[in-house]
Amino acid sequence: MSRSKEFAALVPDGLKTGGDPVFAEPWQAEAFAMTVTLHQAGCFTWSEWAETLGAEIKHAGADDAGGARYYAFWLAALEKLVTAKGLASRGDIDDMAAAWRDAYLHTPHGKPVELPAA
Template identity: 45%
Template sequence: MSGYEAIPGLNLECGEPVFNEPWEANAFALVVGLHEKGLFQWNEWADILSETIKQNDVSIPYYQSWLEALETIVSRKALINSSEVSIRRGEWVAALEATPHGSPIELKNRFSLDLETNS
Protein backbone atom coordinates (compact mmCIF):
# COMPACT_ATOMS: atom_id res chain seq x y z
CA MET A 1 0.00 0.00 0.00
CA SER A 2 1.42 3.36 -0.92
CA GLY A 3 1.11 6.41 1.27
CA TYR A 4 3.22 4.98 4.04
CA GLU A 5 6.07 7.42 3.58
CA ALA A 6 5.70 9.98 6.35
CA ILE A 7 4.53 13.50 5.94
CA PRO A 8 3.30 14.09 2.36
CA GLY A 9 -0.35 14.95 2.77
CA LEU A 10 0.03 15.02 6.51
CA ASN A 11 -0.34 18.73 6.54
CA LEU A 12 -0.60 19.84 10.12
CA GLU A 13 -1.36 23.49 9.65
CA CYS A 14 -4.37 24.78 11.49
CA GLY A 15 -7.09 26.97 10.16
CA GLU A 16 -6.86 25.79 6.58
CA PRO A 17 -9.81 26.91 4.48
CA VAL A 18 -12.76 24.57 4.34
CA PHE A 19 -12.74 24.74 0.56
CA ASN A 20 -9.69 25.72 -1.46
CA GLU A 21 -11.64 26.73 -4.55
CA PRO A 22 -15.29 27.60 -5.19
CA TRP A 23 -15.88 24.52 -7.35
CA GLU A 24 -15.10 22.33 -4.34
CA ALA A 25 -17.87 24.03 -2.38
CA ASN A 26 -20.24 23.63 -5.36
CA ALA A 27 -19.48 19.93 -5.67
CA PHE A 28 -19.86 19.45 -1.94
CA ALA A 29 -23.21 21.26 -1.83
CA LEU A 30 -24.61 19.27 -4.76
CA VAL A 31 -23.99 15.98 -2.98
CA VAL A 32 -25.49 17.17 0.30
CA GLY A 33 -28.40 18.81 -1.55
CA LEU A 34 -29.24 15.69 -3.56
CA HIS A 35 -29.07 13.61 -0.40
CA GLU A 36 -31.37 16.03 1.42
CA LYS A 37 -33.86 15.68 -1.43
CA GLY A 38 -33.86 11.95 -0.75
CA LEU A 39 -32.25 10.96 -4.05
CA PHE A 40 -29.81 8.60 -2.39
CA GLN A 41 -28.87 7.29 1.04
CA TRP A 42 -25.74 8.65 2.61
CA ASN A 43 -24.15 5.20 2.83
CA GLU A 44 -24.66 4.74 -0.92
CA TRP A 45 -22.70 7.94 -1.38
CA ALA A 46 -19.97 6.90 1.07
CA ASP A 47 -19.57 3.58 -0.77
CA ILE A 48 -19.13 5.27 -4.15
CA LEU A 49 -16.77 7.88 -2.72
CA SER A 50 -14.68 5.21 -0.98
CA GLU A 51 -14.49 3.20 -4.18
CA THR A 52 -13.43 6.25 -6.20
CA ILE A 53 -10.73 7.20 -3.71
CA LYS A 54 -9.46 3.64 -3.68
CA GLN A 55 -9.21 3.51 -7.48
CA ASN A 56 -7.54 6.89 -7.82
CA ASP A 57 -3.87 7.49 -7.30
CA VAL A 58 -3.09 8.90 -3.85
CA SER A 59 -1.91 12.11 -5.50
CA ILE A 60 -5.43 12.89 -6.74
CA PRO A 61 -6.86 15.70 -4.60
CA TYR A 62 -9.77 14.75 -2.38
CA TYR A 63 -12.40 16.97 -3.98
CA GLN A 64 -11.45 15.70 -7.42
CA SER A 65 -12.41 12.21 -6.26
CA TRP A 66 -15.52 13.70 -4.68
CA LEU A 67 -16.52 15.22 -8.04
CA GLU A 68 -15.87 11.98 -9.91
CA ALA A 69 -18.02 10.14 -7.37
CA LEU A 70 -20.76 12.74 -7.90
CA GLU A 71 -20.62 12.08 -11.66
CA THR A 72 -20.92 8.37 -10.93
CA ILE A 73 -23.88 8.64 -8.59
CA VAL A 74 -25.95 10.98 -10.81
CA SER A 75 -25.46 8.58 -13.68
CA ARG A 76 -26.13 5.48 -11.61
CA LYS A 77 -29.31 7.04 -10.23
CA ALA A 78 -30.28 8.04 -13.80
CA LEU A 79 -30.62 11.70 -12.82
CA ILE A 80 -28.54 12.78 -15.81
CA ASN A 81 -27.45 10.73 -18.81
CA SER A 82 -24.12 10.93 -20.59
CA SER A 83 -25.41 12.66 -23.71
CA GLU A 84 -26.96 15.42 -21.59
CA VAL A 85 -23.57 15.86 -19.94
CA SER A 86 -21.65 16.13 -23.19
CA ILE A 87 -24.16 18.54 -24.76
CA ARG A 88 -24.18 20.78 -21.70
CA ARG A 89 -20.40 20.72 -21.43
CA GLY A 90 -20.20 21.92 -25.05
CA GLU A 91 -22.66 24.71 -24.29
CA TRP A 92 -20.55 25.91 -21.37
CA VAL A 93 -17.41 25.81 -23.52
CA ALA A 94 -19.18 27.98 -26.10
CA ALA A 95 -20.38 30.33 -23.36
CA LEU A 96 -16.84 30.67 -21.98
CA GLU A 97 -15.46 31.51 -25.40
CA ALA A 98 -18.12 34.18 -25.84
CA THR A 99 -17.66 35.75 -22.40
CA PRO A 100 -14.99 38.44 -22.05
CA HIS A 101 -12.62 37.80 -19.19
CA GLY A 102 -14.06 39.21 -15.95
CA SER A 103 -17.71 39.21 -17.03
CA PRO A 104 -20.25 36.90 -15.41
CA ILE A 105 -20.27 33.56 -17.19
CA GLU A 106 -23.77 32.51 -18.16
CA LEU A 107 -24.99 29.86 -20.53
CA LYS A 108 -26.89 32.38 -22.63
CA ASN A 109 -23.62 34.20 -23.39
CA ARG A 110 -22.85 31.54 -25.97
CA PHE A 111 -25.30 33.24 -28.36
CA SER A 112 -23.52 36.61 -28.18
CA LEU A 113 -20.50 35.35 -30.13
CA ASP A 114 -22.78 34.67 -33.09
CA LEU A 115 -24.06 38.23 -32.98
CA GLU A 116 -20.55 39.62 -32.98
CA THR A 117 -19.28 37.45 -35.81
CA ASN A 118 -22.35 38.14 -37.92
CA SER A 119 -21.95 41.89 -37.69
Protein backbone atom coordinates in the same frame (compact mmCIF):
# COMPACT_ATOMS: atom_id res chain seq x y z
CA MET B 1 -25.69 18.10 15.96
CA SER B 2 -25.52 21.57 14.44
CA ARG B 3 -25.66 21.96 10.65
CA SER B 4 -22.07 23.12 10.61
CA LYS B 5 -20.84 20.10 12.57
CA GLU B 6 -22.94 17.84 10.37
CA PHE B 7 -21.26 19.20 7.23
CA ALA B 8 -17.82 19.26 8.81
CA ALA B 9 -18.18 15.58 9.68
CA LEU B 10 -18.42 14.79 5.96
CA VAL B 11 -14.97 16.10 5.19
CA PRO B 12 -12.00 13.81 5.81
CA ASP B 13 -9.55 14.79 8.53
CA GLY B 14 -6.69 15.29 6.08
CA LEU B 15 -8.48 18.25 4.53
CA LYS B 16 -9.24 20.09 7.76
CA THR B 17 -7.28 22.76 9.51
CA GLY B 18 -8.20 23.48 13.09
CA GLY B 19 -11.27 21.30 12.74
CA ASP B 20 -12.65 23.18 9.74
CA PRO B 21 -12.95 21.69 6.29
CA VAL B 22 -11.04 23.54 3.62
CA PHE B 23 -11.77 23.96 -0.05
CA ALA B 24 -8.92 24.84 -2.32
CA GLU B 25 -11.16 26.08 -5.14
CA PRO B 26 -14.80 27.15 -5.50
CA TRP B 27 -15.83 24.17 -7.65
CA GLN B 28 -14.96 21.90 -4.76
CA ALA B 29 -17.37 23.76 -2.50
CA GLU B 30 -20.03 23.60 -5.23
CA ALA B 31 -19.58 19.84 -5.75
CA PHE B 32 -19.72 19.39 -1.99
CA ALA B 33 -22.89 21.50 -1.71
CA MET B 34 -24.57 19.61 -4.56
CA THR B 35 -23.88 16.28 -2.89
CA VAL B 36 -25.23 17.42 0.47
CA THR B 37 -28.31 18.97 -1.17
CA LEU B 38 -29.12 15.91 -3.31
CA HIS B 39 -28.77 13.69 -0.27
CA GLN B 40 -31.06 15.92 1.76
CA ALA B 41 -33.58 15.82 -1.10
CA GLY B 42 -33.61 12.03 -0.86
CA CYS B 43 -31.92 11.35 -4.21
CA PHE B 44 -29.54 8.88 -2.57
CA THR B 45 -28.68 7.63 0.90
CA TRP B 46 -25.51 8.64 2.62
CA SER B 47 -24.24 5.07 2.64
CA GLU B 48 -24.70 4.89 -1.14
CA TRP B 49 -22.65 8.06 -1.37
CA ALA B 50 -19.92 6.84 0.96
CA GLU B 51 -19.68 3.58 -0.96
CA THR B 52 -19.38 5.33 -4.34
CA LEU B 53 -16.81 7.83 -3.11
CA GLY B 54 -14.91 5.08 -1.31
CA ALA B 55 -14.70 3.07 -4.54
CA GLU B 56 -13.27 6.08 -6.42
CA ILE B 57 -10.64 6.70 -3.77
CA LYS B 58 -9.74 3.04 -3.47
CA HIS B 59 -9.37 2.82 -7.22
CA ALA B 60 -6.63 5.47 -7.04
CA GLY B 61 -4.80 3.54 -4.30
CA ALA B 62 -1.68 5.15 -2.92
CA ASP B 63 -1.66 7.74 -5.71
CA ASP B 64 -3.42 10.25 -3.53
CA ALA B 65 -1.99 9.69 -0.10
CA GLY B 66 -1.91 13.43 0.60
CA GLY B 67 -5.53 13.94 -0.38
CA ALA B 68 -4.73 16.54 -3.05
CA ARG B 69 -7.04 14.89 -5.57
CA TYR B 70 -9.78 14.24 -3.06
CA TYR B 71 -12.35 16.48 -4.73
CA ALA B 72 -11.56 15.09 -8.17
CA PHE B 73 -12.66 11.73 -6.74
CA TRP B 74 -15.60 13.45 -5.12
CA LEU B 75 -16.74 14.81 -8.49
CA ALA B 76 -16.24 11.45 -10.23
CA ALA B 77 -18.34 9.77 -7.53
CA LEU B 78 -21.04 12.43 -7.82
CA GLU B 79 -21.23 11.97 -11.60
CA LYS B 80 -21.48 8.19 -11.13
CA LEU B 81 -24.35 8.46 -8.65
CA VAL B 82 -26.18 11.11 -10.66
CA THR B 83 -26.06 8.90 -13.78
CA ALA B 84 -26.83 5.68 -11.85
CA LYS B 85 -29.91 7.34 -10.35
CA GLY B 86 -31.02 8.61 -13.74
CA LEU B 87 -30.89 12.29 -12.75
CA ALA B 88 -28.75 13.07 -15.80
CA SER B 89 -26.86 10.95 -18.34
CA ARG B 90 -23.15 11.07 -19.03
CA GLY B 91 -23.97 12.53 -22.44
CA ASP B 92 -26.06 15.30 -20.85
CA ILE B 93 -23.16 16.27 -18.61
CA ASP B 94 -20.65 16.21 -21.49
CA ASP B 95 -22.92 18.38 -23.64
CA MET B 96 -23.62 20.87 -20.87
CA ALA B 97 -19.92 21.17 -19.99
CA ALA B 98 -19.19 21.87 -23.65
CA ALA B 99 -21.95 24.51 -23.72
CA TRP B 100 -20.41 26.23 -20.67
CA ARG B 101 -16.94 26.17 -22.25
CA ASP B 102 -18.42 27.78 -25.33
CA ALA B 103 -20.19 30.42 -23.25
CA TYR B 104 -16.87 31.37 -21.59
CA LEU B 105 -15.08 31.62 -24.90
CA HIS B 106 -17.76 33.94 -26.30
CA THR B 107 -18.06 36.26 -23.30
CA PRO B 108 -15.81 39.33 -23.08
CA HIS B 109 -13.71 39.35 -19.92
CA GLY B 110 -15.44 41.02 -16.98
CA LYS B 111 -18.95 40.33 -18.29
CA PRO B 112 -21.01 37.68 -16.51
CA VAL B 113 -20.82 34.33 -18.29
CA GLU B 114 -24.28 33.03 -19.06
CA LEU B 115 -25.65 30.06 -20.95
CA PRO B 116 -28.08 30.66 -23.80
CA ALA B 117 -31.61 29.88 -22.53
CA ALA B 118 -32.51 26.18 -22.48
